[in-house]
Amino acid sequence: MRILVGLINGMIAGATPILLAALGGAFTYYAGIFNIAMEGMMLAGAFGAVVGSYFLHSWVLGIVLSIAFALVLALIFILFSVVLHTDEFVTGIALNLFAVGATTYLMRQTFDVKGVFANAGIVPIPRLHIPLVEKIPFLGEVLSGQNLMVYIAVIAVIAVNFLIFRTRFGMRLRAAGYNAACLDSSGVSTARMRTAALLLCAVLCGLAGAFLSLGYVTLFAENMSAGRGWISLAAIILVSGNPTGIAVISLLFGFSDGLGLLLQDYRVPSQFTSMVPYVATLVALYFYSVKERKRKA
């Protein structure tokens, strides 16, 4: 039972950042932007969160700053790809590298450390204990006591689903990706929809980053997003952007993350257990391509 609870909690913690970033990517996916900057936005958010939490002594302000940092990247993305019509792939790669360089440089500048900044002064995002539910055996240990950001992520799934499929904004957003010329000729600016999608994506990626540096762990490390933005991109592609599908896939990746931690107890070298989520992505990609082939045949 202990192992199972640990595994499930590990799964939830591993899934949350991927889920949040992928939900952000869902907006840009539907708006027809090939957005691969989630990795950079998440990293910028993680850094912003630590700066806010450490200097302003509040995790709320940490989250605010993490969103602000991610938004800066989104604004650069908008300037280059929406305004100047630079290639989205190139812009995304450059932004990801910019995020790595800028956060490394700023970490050195503001905290005067290399590699990792960990300090007792960083206020983490609290865990939420739900009264009554907490008391239920087993379920209580899973449903209650998770990091606040986990609950936000669950709400985000429902909210994003509603926004994309049930509102006028969502319809226009999807139209921007489906047929941009048609949307433009009906009097709605595609550029504006794409801008909105990128800003929304940055907000969610900022939250993902904040969870990484104030929830998952309480520190900032160089390049700490460690490919999670890429995994979230894979998750989006695997389910064609559907938010509910993204939630399921994220949980699968989270499970592999938790599994990796569990395997460590059985004396599997930690380097191999760390590989598990990435290999799981490859396996998922395999099933996806098999399914695609069947669909086409």
Next chain:
Amino acid sequence: MRNKWVSGLLGVLVALLIGAFIMLLQGFNPLDVYAALFQFSLGGLSPLATTAKNAVPLVLTGLSASIAFASGPVNLGQPGQFLMGALFATVGGLYIHLPPVLEVIVLVLLAMLGGALWAGLAALLRMLFNMSEFIVTLMLNMVADFFTAWAIAGPFMDKTAFSPMTPQIDKAGWLPSIGNFNTTILFMIVAVGISWFVFNRWKAGYEWRLSGQNSLFARLGGCNIDRNFVSVMLFTGALAGLAGGLLVMAGPHRFLKGLGANYAWDGVMIAIVANNGLVATLLYGFFFSAIQTGALGMELITAVPSEISQVLQAVLVLVIVASREALAVILDRREARRRAKERAV
């Protein structure tokens, strides 16, 4: 052709100005910083030799990305291929003992084999299951990262060392220096030459370029798209692997933790800045190396941390790419207006 030089130089100038602005904001004198930066990278024979040596991994991984992107396959696996190449060369250097020249040749070939195998794995998955090489190579990067970390902390670890690293490779595999210049530079020049020749003069290169520009046209014209895909992946993987092998053989002579650093990602960046041109990759690779090499020296005499080089690089990429595309848009508009005028008359 002329536009390329104009937008490139313009981009570099604007990026350096933005960099200067960032430094001013932080209270540094940008003129002093830039003077120190370029003095430590280009001012004299010895700095120049260091810059050239540091350019080798950047140019080779950049070349790998350039050729891949220009031929179609989105091979973003240079970081992984680089590490596997380095690991293959290191392990070869630990267990194979041959006379000096022969040893170097064997290790170089092993490094290329390592990179090609890792890229070949992605190509195989694409061929067998139609899995997108874009995501696959990215995931394989992470796998290679952890795999090499395990290899140097486990089976090949130097038992006398305090941090994960392998013992030094056979001295016969060390690349010697001629004066200030390390012979690793020669390998880079030869690799660039061969790549240029294959890409621009050979039938295979012609088919690659054709597939990259219009894959349907290439297929209808009788090119074997699948075979070209695999050969491009293997070729570019070998280049990235070579970069890793040469780094080990010229530098620390062993596989240290964090050996790959950012070389391969910088290479991808260089390819993007160079718009996949091979000569441009060589030039920008050298320029990026100058910034990185100079930044280390600059840190000693100014208060600016050397990480500024990473910020400068990213600004360079964004500005150069944007100015290139913006220039193209402006020229297109001008052309359109000119034609419209001609019609009107």
